[in-house]
Amino acid sequence: MNAAIRAAVRQADALGMDVYGVYRGYQGLVEQDWRPLTSRHCANILQRGGTILNTARCDAWRLPAVRAKAAQDLKDAGVDALVVIGGDGSFTGAEILNREHGIPCAGIPGTIDNDLPGTDRTLGFDTALNTAVQAIDRIRDTASAHERLFLVEVMGRSSGMIAVNTAIACGAEAVLYPEAEEHGYQALVTQLRAGWERGKRSSIVVVAEGDASGGAYKISELLRKDHNLDMRVVVLGHIQRGGSPTAIDRIWGSRWGAEAVKRLAAGETSFYLGSENGELVSRPLARIHDPKPNPPKELAILAGVLAR
Ligand SMILES: Nc1ncnc2c1ncn2[C@@H]1O[C@H](COP(=O)(O)OP(=O)(O)O)[C@@H](O)[C@H]1O
Numbered sequence: 001m002n003a004a005i006r007a008a009v010r011q012a013d014a015l016g017m018d019v020y021g022v023y024r025g026y027q028g029l030v031e032q033d034w035r036p037l038t039s040r041h042c043a044n045i046l047q048r049g050g051t052i053l054n055t056a057r058c059d060a061w062r063l064p065a066v067r068a069k070a071a072q073d074l075k076d077a078g079v080d081a082l083v084v085i086g087g088d089g090s091f092t093g094a095e096i097l098n099r100e101h102g103i104p105c106a107g108i109p110g111t112i113d114n115d116l117p118g119t120d121r122t123l124g125f126d127t128a129l130n131t132a133v134q135a136i137d138r139i140r141d142t143a144s145a146h147e148r149l150f151l152v153e154v155m156g157r158s159s160g161m162i163a164v165n166t167a168i169a170c171g172a173e174a175v176l177y178p179e180a181e182e183h184g185y186q187a188l189v190t191q192l193r194a195g196w197e198r199g200k201r202s203s204i205v206v207v208a209e210g211d212a213s214g215g216a217y218k219i220s221e222l223l224r225k226d227h228n229l230d231m232r233v234v235v236l237g238h239i240q241r242g243g244s245p246t247a248i249d250r251i252w253g254s255r256w257g258a259e260a261v262k263r264l265a266a267g268e269t270s271f272y273l274g275s276e277n278g279e280l281v282s283r284p285l286a287r288i289h290d291p292k293p294n295p296p297k298e299l300a301i302l303a304g305v306l307a308r
């Protein structure tokens with residue numbers, strides 16, 4: 001996200017425009033917590049995780065009167081446009097602000113879940129994915145040496161994108177995730193039994209946080225109770241949400257940050273950026289209400305084939 005902030009600021013600088021940094025998302029608009037952000041303020045942030053502007057949930061943004069006050073504050077301060085980095089909630093808030101008060105808004109997709117419509121990539125996903133894969137590579141050493149079963153829980157409260165892609169990249173024996181069509185727990189038992197019969201003596205199962213079975217600890221309880229299996233559970237948790245971003249995330253953050261400003265300067269008013277087949281694309285903000293993408297089914301099938 002810092003790459004996007006830096007690029008937006010420096011592109012605006014190049015176009016002779018001033019930028020304010022709004023702190024803690026919409027909460028910062030509500031509280032007028034914004035300060036000038038210059039190119040020099042963005043030195044040495046490209047490689048930093050998180051966001052220098054911080055973030056917050058802001059339930060008040062759902063109230064029309066709160067948005068009206070914030071819109072008037074922005075107009076009074078001479079703010080011409082807003083760049084919002086976030087997911088479907090943030091884009092919904094921006095779309096409403098633009099529709100109600102005419103403030104031009106640009107969205108930059110930022111969520112580790114990579115589950116926004118209209119883009120095949122979001123900021124943070126590649127970094128989170130690589131973090132999960134590196135962690136599981138380390139776990140694999142113990143699984144293999146001790147001939148153990150590990151259940152590794154990755155993030156994804158309502159999305160299996162991280163889980164399915166992690167499973168492919170670290171050679172997991174099985175993957176459970178929220179959007180899976182078959183019943184996760186029963187399918188898992190079948191897969192583990194088949195692996196054992198094929199001679200596998202260690203297994204890594206990747207479980208998305210939001211899987212219907214209830215997460216890795218719940219599944220481990222069931223496996224112990226129903227099948228007397230011994231295993232270890234690792235919840236990777238918030239280590240996936242931090243750390244120095246990968247080159248891919250830095251490059252897309254930079255491209256999107258600069259493009260958002262160029263399009264706003266050219267008069268576009270209600271859009272978010274994304275990527276499709278490697279190309280930078282722009283979508284109307286209202287498209288954020290489309291159904292969210294599921295993990296590609298062929299990846300889930302491939303994970304099963306590769307686990308043979
Ligand atoms: N329906 C909505 N109307 C107005 N603002 C919204 C709406 N949904 C979300 N927001 C605003 O966007 C913020 C971020 O949304 P959230 O769902 O928490 O994260 P994300 O942007 O990652 O999806 C919320 O804290 C709220 O301020």
Ligand SMILES: O=P(O)(O)OC[C@H]1O[C@](O)(COP(=O)(O)O)[C@@H](O)[C@@H]1O
Pocket residue numbers: 087110111112113124155156157158209241
């Ligand atoms: O427990 P927290 O801090 O709310 O975060 C966990 C949740 O946020 C997510 O990481 C998504 O967050 P972002 O969209 O902000 O990247 C989910 O995968 C996860 O379920």
